[in-house]
Amino acid sequence: MIDARQLTKRYGEKTAVDGLDFVVKPGSVTGFLGPNGAGKSTTMRMIVGLDAPTGGTVTVNGRRYARHRAPLQEVGALLEAKSVHPGRSARSHLRALALTHGIPARRVDEVIELAGLGSVAKKRAGSFSLGMGQRLGIAAALLGDPQTVMLDEPVNGLDPEGVRWIRTLLTSLAAEGRTVFVSSHLMSEVAQVADHLIVVGRGRLLADTTVQELVRAADGASVRVATRDPARLRDVLTGPGVDISGRPGSEELQVTGLTAREIGLKAAEHGIPLFELTARSVSLEEAFMELTRDAVEYHGSTTALGAPGSPEPAGRTA
Amino acid sequence: MSDTLTTAGAGTTAPARPAYRVTGPRVLRAEWAKLWSLRSTWITLGLALLFLVAFGIIAATRFRSLTGSARMPGDFARSTALSLSLFGTNFAQLALGVLGVLVTAGEYSTGLIRSTLTAVPRRLPVLWSKAAVFGLVALVTGTLGAFTAFLFGSRVVAGTSAAMGFTHAGVVRSLLGAGLYLGLVGVIGTALGALLRSVAAGVAVLVATFMLIPGLMSLLPSSWQADISPYLPSHAGESLFTLAPDPTVLSPQSGLLVFLAWTALALAGAAYRLLRSDA
Numbered sequence: 001m002i003d004a005r006q007l008t009k010r011y012g013e014k015t016a017v018d019g020l021d022f023v024v025k026p027g028s029v030t031g032f033l034g035p036n037g038a039g040k041s042t043t044m045r046m047i048v049g050l051d052a053p054t055g056g057t058v059t060v061n062g063r064r065y066a067r068h069r070a071p072l073q074e075v076g077a078l079l080e081a082k083s084v085h086p087g088r089s090a091r092s093h094l095r096a097l098a099l100t101h102g103i104p105a106r107r108v109d110e111v112i113e114l115a116g117l118g119s120v121a122k123k124r125a126g127s128f129s130l131g132m133g134q135r136l137g138i139a140a141a142l143l144g145d146p147q148t149v150m151l152d153e154p155v156n157g158l159d160p161e162g163v164r165w166i167r168t169l170l171t172s173l174a175a176e177g178r179t180v181f182v183s184s185h186l187m188s189e190v191a192q193v194a195d196h197l198i199v200v201g202r203g204r205l206l207a208d209t210t211v212q213e214l215v216r217a218a219d220g221a222s223v224r225v226a227t228r229d230p231a232r233l234r235d236v237l238t239g240p241g242v243d244i245s246g247r248p249g250s251e252e253l254q255v256t257g258l259t260a261r262e263i264g265l266k267a268a269e270h271g272i273p274l275f276e277l278t279a280r281s282v283s284l285e286e287a288f289m290e291l292t293r294d295a296v297e298y299h300g301s302t303t304a305l306g307a308p309g310s311p312e313p314a315g316r317t318a
Numbered sequence: 319m320s321d322t323l324t325t326a327g328a329g330t331t332a333p334a335r336p337a338y339r340v341t342g343p344r345v346l347r348a349e350w351a352k353l354w355s356l357r358s359t360w361i362t363l364g365l366a367l368l369f370l371v372a373f374g375i376i377a378a379t380r381f382r383s384l385t386g387s388a389r390m391p392g393d394f395a396r397s398t399a400l401s402l403s404l405f406g407t408n409f410a411q412l413a414l415g416v417l418g419v420l421v422t423a424g425e426y427s428t429g430l431i432r433s434t435l436t437a438v439p440r441r442l443p444v445l446w447s448k449a450a451v452f453g454l455v456a457l458v459t460g461t462l463g464a465f466t467a468f469l470f471g472s473r474v475v476a477g478t479s480a481a482m483g484f485t486h487a488g489v490v491r492s493l494l495g496a497g498l499y500l501g502l503v504g505v506i507g508t509a510l511g512a513l514l515r516s517v518a519a520g521v522a523v524l525v526a527t528f529m530l531i532p533g534l535m536s537l538l539p540s541s542w543q544a545d546i547s548p549y550l551p552s553h554a555g556e557s558l559f560t561l562a563p564d565p566t567v568l569s570p571q572s573g574l575l576v577f578l579a580w581t582a583l584a585l586a587g588a589a590y591r592l593l594r595s596d597a
Contacts, residue, residue: 049439050432051596066439070338083432085356085424092355093433099348100437101338140433144338 001026001179002047002148006056009042009203016042018203019056024181024196026147029174031194031211032183035292039203040183041079044152048077060148072101072144078137078151086126090117090136093125097143107143115139116165130157138169148179155189167193187288201292214287222256225263226276236270237263251275342447345438349447353455358420363455366413366500367463373406374467378474385478399482400489400561403464403471404496407559410463411503411528414456418507419520421452422588426515435597445512445592449505449585456504461497464559468493488561495558495570502555502581503528509584513591528552551580 002024009017017039024030034040045051047058049065060068060075068074084093094108112121115135120128125136134157141149151170155163170193174180184190190197191211199207207214227233230253234244242257255263260279267274353359381402384390422445425431438444468489475481484490506527511520532552535543547553548568557573568576 045596048436050435070340071439072437073335073338077436079432079436080429083429083436085352085428085430087356087358088352089355092351096348096352096355097433097437099351100340100345102341102344103336103338145336 001061002058002150002181003060003062004043004047004056004058007043007046007053007058008055009039009046009051010054016203017046017053020200020203020205022198022205022208024148024179024198026179027174027177028195029170029180029182029193030196030198031190032181032198032200033187033190033288033292034183034185034200034206036185037202038185038200038292040185040200041152042203043200044077044079044150044181044183047150048075048079050079070101070144072097072103073146074144075148075150076141076144076146077149078134078141078154080152082125082133082137083140084125084133084136087124089122090125090128090139091121093136094140094143097140101144103143107145111139111142114142131159131162134158134162138166146178148181149173150181152183153185154182155184163189187285191284199288199291201294206291211284214284222254222280223258223260223263224252224254224276224278224280225260225267225274226252227267227272227274229272232270233267233272236266236272340438340440340443342443345443346447346451348437349444349451353421353451359417362413362417362420363459366410366417366456366459367466369409369413370404370406370460370463371467371470373409374403374471375474377402377405378471378480381480382475382478395479397480398561399472399475399480400468400486400492400559402475402480403468404492404559406463406467407496407500408529410460411500412525414460414500414504415507415524415528416521418452418456418504418509419511419517419524421448422508422511423515423517423520424511427517431597441592442589445508445585445589448512449508452508453501453505457497457501460500461494463500464493464496491570492559492561495574498574499555499558499577502577505581506551506584509581509588512588513584515591549576551577554580 002022004020004022007017007020008015020039020043032040032043042051043058046053047060047065048071057064059065065071065075084090088096091108091112094111095105097103098105098108112118115138117132117135117139120132125133128136134154138151138154141151149170151166154166158166170180170182174195182190182194194211197207197209197211197214198205199209225233228251230246230251233253234246237244237255237258239257242255244253244255246253258266260277264274264277377397378399381394381397384394425434434444435441468484472482472484482489507520507524510523511517514520514523528551532547532550535547535550538546544566548557548566554568554573554576557568558570558577560567560570567573
């Protein structure tokens with residue numbers, strides 16, 4: 001259980017985290033989403049006391065992280081990929097962390113196996129690939145058998161096998177009743193494992209919702225229909241709750257509030273020939289982009305990348 | 319995979335959950351393990367020992383070969399078996415001081431500090447443990463090196479004007495003093511590393527404190543020199559292993575107090591930064 005109240009972090013003029021209020025509950029995977037620079041990492045660093053909040057508080061299981069007698073047993077955190085001395089072996093690294101808490105050597109071997117590091121445990125961490133480094137970080141996070149597991153961009157640099165491993169791990173940790181809090185800047189990564197979503201942008205809370213709710217909200221599905229006589233079709237379809245748009249001179253219409261099936265039936269009823277009838281549902285990714293559109297730090301490059309590929313003006317999907 | 323997970327998670331139910339706890343002695347043990355699990359520790363300690371013993375023997379051999387010769391410089395002629403044997407202290411202090419800086423600043427340059435402070439979020443036990451563990455190791459290395467250097471050095475100069483044995487008044491005190499000095503230099507190194515959070519900056523300040531500033535003292539008016547010079551960390555420290563009481567140098571006892579004060583100052587600065595700054 002993580003409880004943030006009006007959590008704020010300022011670096012001089014820049015506000016990295018701006019009055020965040022959220023609760024991460026046990027027994028489920030909570031995704032922490034936001035574009036790069038949204039303040040996700042800073043928030044996580046404040047949770048484990050590496051950064052001191054400028055304002056507000058954040059507690060873990062009812063207490064500030066540093067106040068716990070065995071912090072590694074409360075929260076296991078994977079922060080930046082490498083928080084390891086490159087000259088030390090994976091085993092020595094984990095052993096040193098274990099010693100601070102009196103965690104037995106048996107548990108060190110256990111997490112080494114769990115993270116699939118058995119064959120490289122005696123190698124210097126500096127020789128590890130990005131994926132191996134991530135696995136070592138996760139082994140360290142699980143060392144204290146923590147109630148809360150917090151991972152910052154855990155699939156970065158992992159191969160598909162590793163990505164699947166993380167997903168299985170996260171779901172099983174949540175199934176054991178633990179609090180799982182995982183950050184990402186990609187909706188697609190989180191949507192598959194998370195039940196709950198906390199979306200931030202520019203340090204502010206944009207949404208505190210569930211995946212299902214977000215899908216439902218995003219699912220204002222529209223239908224694209226092309227016909228020789230758009231004006232007549234428009235008259236036929238018009239009704240309460242139906243919104244029709246289309247450019248003058250174009251044969252295409254954009255209809256919301258009716259299903260493709262309903263439109264097809266009505267058109268047939270009135271003898272209007274259709275050339276195209278396409279249902280377009282808004283993807284979770286699009287819903288996320290829409291939500292964070294104003295909060296993206298580097299706006300210019302985003303639109304430049306998006307423009308040539310998408311024939312629709314971005315606003316249409318809303 | 320999921321089997322392993324379930325087994326690992328079996329401890330989540332309240333009664334079966336092991337009662338871990340962070341304690342001072344445990345942090346000390348962790349820092350001890352961290353120190354010895356790096357190859358650079360062994361190499362640098364070996365170098366410090368080598369500097370102490372080898373340079374001591376070289377200085378003694380040089381003295382012996384110049385004995386009776388007109389080429390013997392005046393200062394050098396007044397050497398004792400002790401001063402010759404401890405000739406390598408300057409170099410050993412650099413090796414131990416740099417290793418001390420690495421013990422703390424190295425954690426910041428590698429990112430390890432995030433793991434360390436997540437495990438011990440109260441932070442100060444980490445600094446005290448690092449200073450204690452490395453200070454002890456540097457003390458033992460320095461003492462061992464000083465005694466070994468004197469053992470060989472005093473044999474080399476036996477029969478010359480510098481001849482001196484372990485039983486000579488003040489020799490054992492000076493050799494222990496040299497070890498203590500090197501141990502405290504190690505502590506100052508760890509404090510500087512934690513204060514500056516950068517290996518380069520830590521080493522630079524260390525070298526300036528122990529090697530450059532003493533040389534710059536000659537630029538000051540001589541009346542100031544006499545007032546300030548004895549209290550510099552390097553000079554106060556040297557009085558710990560200087561045999562002949564020199565009016566321009568502090569007594570070993572007051573030298574130790576002054577040097578301890580410098581060490582405490584460096585540690586206090588490191589503690590302040592550790593608590594106040596984000597990691």
